[in-house]
Amino acid sequence: MRPLKGKKQSNRISISKGHRSNKKIPNIFKNKTFLIDIWQLFSFSSIATFLIFTYLNQAWSPINSGQVEITGLSSITENNIRKATNIFFPKNLLELNPKEIEAYLMKKLPLKGISVSRNFFPPGIHINIVEREPVAFASRVISNRVENGMIDIEGNWIPINYINQSNKNKINIHVEGWNLNNKDDIISILKNRFTLSSALLKIKVNPLQEIAIETKHFNSVLLGANTDRLREQINKLNQLQKTLPNLLINTKVKTVDLKDPDKPELKTEKILEKES
Numbered sequence: 001m002r003p004l005k006g007k008k009q010s011n012r013i014s015i016s017k018g019h020r021s022n023k024k025i026p027n028i029f030k031n032k033t034f035l036i037d038i039w040q041l042f043s044f045s046s047i048a049t050f051l052i053f054t055y056l057n058q059a060w061s062p063i064n065s066g067q068v069e070i071t072g073l074s075s076i077t078e079n080n081i082r083k084a085t086n087i088f089f090p091k092n093l094l095e096l097n098p099k100e101i102e103a104y105l106m107k108k109l110p111l112k113g114i115s116v117s118r119n120f121f122p123p124g125i126h127i128n129i130v131e132r133e134p135v136a137f138a139s140r141v142i143s144n145r146v147e148n149g150m151i152d153i154e155g156n157w158i159p160i161n162y163i164n165q166s167n168k169n170k171i172n173i174h175v176e177g178w179n180l181n182n183k184d185d186i187i188s189i190l191k192n193r194f195t196l197s198s199a200l201l202k203i204k205v206n207p208l209q210e211i212a213i214e215t216k217h218f219n220s221v222l223l224g225a226n227t228d229r230l231r232e233q234i235n236k237l238n239q240l241q242k243t244l245p246n247l248l249i250n251t252k253v254k255t256v257d258l259k260d261p262d263k264p265e266l267k268t269e270k271i272l273e274k275e276s
Helices: 002-059 078-088 098-108 165-169 180-191 230-247
Strands: 068-071 111-120 123-131 134-142 145-152 157-159 174-176 200-205 211-215 221-224 251-257 265-270
Touching: 068 078, 078 098, 078 123, 098 111, 098 123, 134 157, 134 165, 180 200, 180 211, 221 230, 230 251
Parallel strands: 068 123, 134 174, 174 200, 221 251
Antiparallel strands: 111 123, 134 145, 145 157, 200 211, 211 221, 251 265
């Protein structure tokens, strides 16, 4: 019986030893995992510290107008933009306020839209602009003198020096006497110009704020002091263009009064026959 007990004891000892040896394996893996975590944390901290240091170094470095990238230009030149933004440089990137630059350039230049952003790598400013597209030449009276310029489809004034020659060559509509009081009426006429049977050539605003237009077929069409009935006036003018040539012989229409489109009035003059 005693030998049997000895065997049981030896088995227990071997089993207990086996348990002890098995416990050592997870500890080794835990140590390796811990070292990997430490290495990853060290690497991440080093990279983060480097990036923060680089960011601060770039952010506090002064930049000049030569580090401004400009896109979206058509008629306005880079020189126009750089000259207008000179007041903001030299400054570091953190001191520059993109919204302040946007607001300033919108007031200073004839722009439809603008976005300004800061770049830290490499340090600089990016300006993207949307220019106003001119649709007509225009003139206005300021301080008793006539100023020439252009306007876009929304009736906004564009100084002539911001328009290049190629854009000027595409336009054959003129607006005489542009002013803020008649801006909405001018916009309405420009937006409806393609519904005219005869091409629009000129919009005239007289000192009494009355509006007249000139087309390829009619020298002067009186529309009155507002364009509330513009669609009716255009329809009546198109009808007259079709019917008048057959009704008037040796006579040309000098003026068409459409202030009341229900009762159009014509001022005509005789065409003198050429001597043979």
